[in-house]
Amino acid sequence: MNICELFRARKKMDLHDADAASKPLASAGKTNDKSEDKLQVVRLAERIAGYQDVFYAARERKLLVVLQGMDTAGKDGAVRGVFGLIDPLGIRGVAFKTPTENEREHDYLWRVHKEVPGQGEIVIFNRSHYEDVLISRVHGWIDEKECQRRYAQIRDFERMLAESGTVLLKFFLHISKEEQKQRLEERISDPDKHWKFDPKDLAERQYWAEYQQAYQQAIQETNVDHAPWYVIPANSKTHRNLAIASILVEVLEKMQLTYPPANPDYVKMKVV
Amino acid sequence: MNICELFRARKKMDLHDADAASKPLASAGKTNDKSEDKLQVVRLAERIAGYQDVFYAARERKLLVVLQGMDTAGKDGAVRGVFGLIDPLGIRGVAFKTPTENEREHDYLWRVHKEVPGQGEIVIFNRSHYEDVLISRVHGWIDEKECQRRYAQIRDFERMLAESGTVLLKFFLHISKEEQKQRLEERISDPDKHWKFDPKDLAERQYWAEYQQAYQQAIQETNVDHAPWYVIPANSKTHRNLAIASILVEVLEKMQLTYPPANPDYVKMKVV
Numbered sequence: 191m192n193i194c195e196l197f198r199a200r201k202k203m204d205l206h207d208a209d210a211a212s213k214p215l216a217s218a219g220k221t222n223d224k225s226e227d228k229l230q231v232v233r234l235a236e237r238i239a240g241y242q243d244v245f246y247a248a249r250e251r252k253l254l255v256v257l258q259g260m261d262t263a264g265k266d267g268a269v270r271g272v273f274g275l276i277d278p279l280g281i282r283g284v285a286f287k288t289p290t291e292n293e294r295e296h297d298y299l300w301r302v303h304k305e306v307p308g309q310g311e312i313v314i315f316n317r318s319h320y321e322d323v324l325i326s327r328v329h330g331w332i333d334e335k336e337c338q339r340r341y342a343q344i345r346d347f348e349r350m351l352a353e354s355g356t357v358l359l360k361f362f363l364h365i366s367k368e369e370q371k372q373r374l375e376e377r378i379s380d381p382d383k384h385w386k387f388d389p390k391d392l393a394e395r396q397y398w399a400e401y402q403q404a405y406q407q408a409i410q411e412t413n414v415d416h417a418p419w420y421v422i423p424a425n426s427k428t429h430r431n432l433a434i435a436s437i438l439v440e441v442l443e444k445m446q447l448t449y450p451p452a453n454p455d456y457v458k459m460k461v462v
Numbered sequence: 463m464n465i466c467e468l469f470r471a472r473k474k475m476d477l478h479d480a481d482a483a484s485k486p487l488a489s490a491g492k493t494n495d496k497s498e499d500k501l502q503v504v505r506l507a508e509r510i511a512g513y514q515d516v517f518y519a520a521r522e523r524k525l526l527v528v529l530q531g532m533d534t535a536g537k538d539g540a541v542r543g544v545f546g547l548i549d550p551l552g553i554r555g556v557a558f559k560t561p562t563e564n565e566r567e568h569d570y571l572w573r574v575h576k577e578v579p580g581q582g583e584i585v586i587f588n589r590s591h592y593e594d595v596l597i598s599r600v601h602g603w604i605d606e607k608e609c610q611r612r613y614a615q616i617r618d619f620e621r622m623l624a625e626s627g628t629v630l631l632k633f634f635l636h637i638s639k640e641e642q643k644q645r646l647e648e649r650i651s652d653p654d655k656h657w658k659f660d661p662k663d664l665a666e667r668q669y670w671a672e673y674q675q676a677y678q679q680a681i682q683e684t685n686v687d688h689a690p691w692y693v694i695p696a697n698s699k700t701h702r703n704l705a706i707a708s709i710l711v712e713v714l715e716k717m718q719l720t721y722p723p724a725n726p727d728y729v730k731m732k733v734v
Contacts, residue, residue: 247657270549277542279555279588316551374733384724385519389731452656459661461646 193220193436199362199409199419205402207366211425215432227428231271234435239275241442242312246280247449249310252356255438256315258324259363260401261391262373264424265316268363271431272438273314282307285316298322298340299347306351319344320360323408328400341411352416359441360417361434362409363424367398465492465708471634471681471691477674479638483697487704499700503543506707511547513714514584518552519721521582524628527710528587530596531635532673533663534645536696537588540635543703544710545586554579557588570594570612571619578623591616592632595680600672613683624688631713632689633706634681635696639670 196214215221222230245253255273257265273281284305293301299319307313323340326332332340348358365373374395377387394401413419420437424430468486487493494502517525527545529537545553556577565573571591579585595612598604604612620630637645646667649659666673685691692709696702 266549266551269551273550275546276550277538278545278548278550278553278586279538279541279557281550282554283551285551314550371733378729378731378733381724382721384728385722387725387728389728392731392733395733449654450657452653453659456656456659456661457650459650459664461643461650461664461667 197420210366231431235275244447246310252307253312256360263363272435348417358417469692482638503703507547516719518582524579525584528632535635544707555586620689630689641697
């Protein structure tokens with residue numbers, strides 16, 4: 191079965207709260223009980239860590255993973271669960287926050303371009319240039335015309351990256367409004383999670399419908415084969431990690447990575 | 463028992479090949495059989511990952527870990543073994559390679575300063591500014607006078623970092639010349655490791671005695687309480703990881719990190 195296909199954003203799609211609780215992998219007979227699923231995530235994470243070593247050694251490709259989602263959708267958790275077993279020197283995570291003054295003085299792709307992966311590198315974007323067609327659009331900082339211009343710019347930018355050897359995978363972690371409510375309440379009440387709570391999240395939550403609309407449009411406008419969007423139902427953390435990890439393994443497996451061939455001159459060398 | 467003390471570089475010390483095979487933790491009754499020791503490393507790595515979460519949440523300190531050692535000493539392996547379970551977004555690894563043209567046009571601390579940790583961040587240096595008093599000294603690119611000047615500059619730089627809230631831990635991974643021979647031979651003959659082999663390592667190996675001398679001097683000149691050097695016998699990979707992980711846990715434990723207190727205004731907030 192093609193797992194990538196299972197989660198690939200459809201050409202015509204509507205983001206519904208109900209979908210956030212769905213479990214396509216369960217329907218496909220790819221899940222078991224929860225503890226077995228969690229173990230499967232660990233096994234996939236181990237395989238991803240193994241692939242990373244060859245990926246780095248081969249130095250042929252670049253891998254850019256983009257994670258987007260509403261607050262509390264589980265972007266950090268997905269990074270931990272799926273990429274947590276990779277050698278810390280073999281992966282770079284970049285969290286894009288509110289732009290600094292210096293960043294605002296440049297075009298919105300400037301700070302993003304600086305962070306894209308080099309040969310053999312795996313980079314995870316926690317939020318990305320997509321914020322500039324999401325929060326910016328929702329709050330009316332840009333109008334529809336500018337938004338359309340940016341979709342085209344993003345398509346151009348990502349095509350250039352792909353043409354330069356970058357494998358792009360974009361994940362939208364889809365939670366329901368009710369699920370976000372529970373997670374925000376947990377952040378408020380749990381002393382170990384309280385530090386993650388930001389009252390601004392409550393303000394943004396008021397724009398739920400607008401965000402869903404903005405996501406839907408952004409995904410549809412930029413969902414191309416060389417930079418595909420995957421819509422990951424994320425109400426269940428385990429199913430979320432299982433889905434992302436399965437996609438990663440499928441993609442990395444298809445690359446048929448191999449260690450570079452031995453240099454015949456080196457093989458003869460003696461260590462004295 | 464104070465594990466930091468056990469590995470702290472002595473004021474007067476001689477680096478001997480024999481020490482590279484020693485196991486201070488075994489002498490202290492802190493080891494078991496190899497598989498049990500490996501499990502202990504995993505447990506310590508889990509604790510370190512747990513501390514990182516609070517470390518980040520508290521945003522009070524900065525942690526800089528410097529790893530130095532001869533080629534094949536196990537710097538990458540130590541990062542994987544000790545820090546491998548930390549959230550990839552919670553740690554940043556920086557490998558300092560041969561300086562670029564742009565880097566060479568600046569002072570040697572310039573590229574290093576850019577990478578030091580911010581509040582709540584953990585950064586691992588795989589090689590560091592110490593190369594500029596090691597390889598540079600061994601090959602005579604700088605003379606003794608300039609080397610002395612740099613020791614003073616490094617002391618000043620690290621004191622400034624410490625005074626600004628940075629916890630500095632510096633590890634010298636100590637292997638013997640014979641152990642390096644075996645590891646280089648493995649890189650030459652093992653197809654999965656061959657890509658790591660660099661014939662330049664054979665050239666550097668010819669300067670073994672000079673490097674030991676340079677390390678010894680650099681360590682003694684910069685081994686201060688706010689930026690201590692730990693000499694880690696590294697012929698055994700398991701003991702190496704166990705030693706580094708034990709020191710990390712001891713240091714992080716002493717910090718008595720706690721999640722920041724709840725904001726009383728936030729606690730009352732309702733999610734609608």
